[in-house]
Amino acid sequence: xxxxxxxxxxxxxxxxxxxxxxxxxxxxxxxxxxxxxxxxxxxxxxxxxxxxxxxxxxxxxxxxxxxxxxxxxxxxxxxxxxxxxxxxxxxxxxxxxxxxxxxxxxxxxxxxxxxxxxxxxxxxxxxxxxxxxxxxxxxxxxxxxx
Numbered sequence: 785x786x787x788x789x790x791x792x793x794x795x796x797x798x799x800x801x802x803x804x805x806x807x808x809x810x811x812x813x814x815x816x817x818x819x820x821x822x823x824x825x826x827x828x829x830x831x832x833x834x835x836x837x838x839x840x841x842x843x844x845x846x847x848x849x850x851x852x853x854x855x856x857x858x859x860x861x862x863x864x865x866x867x868x869x870x871x872x873x874x875x876x877x878x879x880x881x882x883x884x885x886x887x888x889x890x891x892x893x894x895x896x897x898x899x900x901x902x903x904x905x906x907x908x909x910x911x912x913x914x915x916x917x918x919x920x921x922x923x924x925x926x927x928x929x930x
Contacts, residue, residue, distance in 0.1 A: 790856070791914065791918045792915055792919075794856050794858075795911040795912075795915050795918070796857075796915070797837070797857030797858050797859065798858050798907065799908060799911050799912070799915075801832070801834055801858045801859070801860050802904050802905075802907050802908040802911065803908070804860050805900070806901065806904045806905065808830050808831070808832050808863055809900050809901045809904065810901075811830065812829050812892050812897050813892070813894060813901075815827035815892065816890055816892040816894060817889065817890070818890060819880040819888065819889060819890075820880055825870070825888060826870045826888045826889055826890045826891075828865040828866060828870075828890065828891060829865070829866035829868070829891045829892045830863050830864065830865055830866065831863070831865075832860055832862075832863050833860070833861045833862045833863070834858050834859070834860060834861065835858070835859050835861045836856075836857075836858055836859075837855055837856055837858065838856065868891045869891065870888035870889060870891055871888070871890070871891060872886045872887070872888055872889075873886065873887050873889055874886055
């Protein structure tokens, strides 16, 4: 059962990470036209950084397989701003226009955000399938034993 619990734990960490990614994409889309933020200037697109949790040493795998498996998974190591510059649009009537009549709009491209949202959604669904398959295998194993 340790392997089954470990598999669910790994998928659960991925589900948490993908949920954060989906929330970040939603925030980007919601602020796609925000020209002024509390920090000043236009909203900056944010991206999520993932890191794999790996085994410290190969020896751990041999010594205690279950404990080693529980340490595997994915972590969100940060949410960072995209360094690409703001999109400058000529709109002299806009209240945030500079002296030349240009407005700095966020560096958010809705098409990129929608692709990122779809990828995150697919990864989330795939991890749900892993959890469901693990549950079915556990149920089958229990029916064989019992």
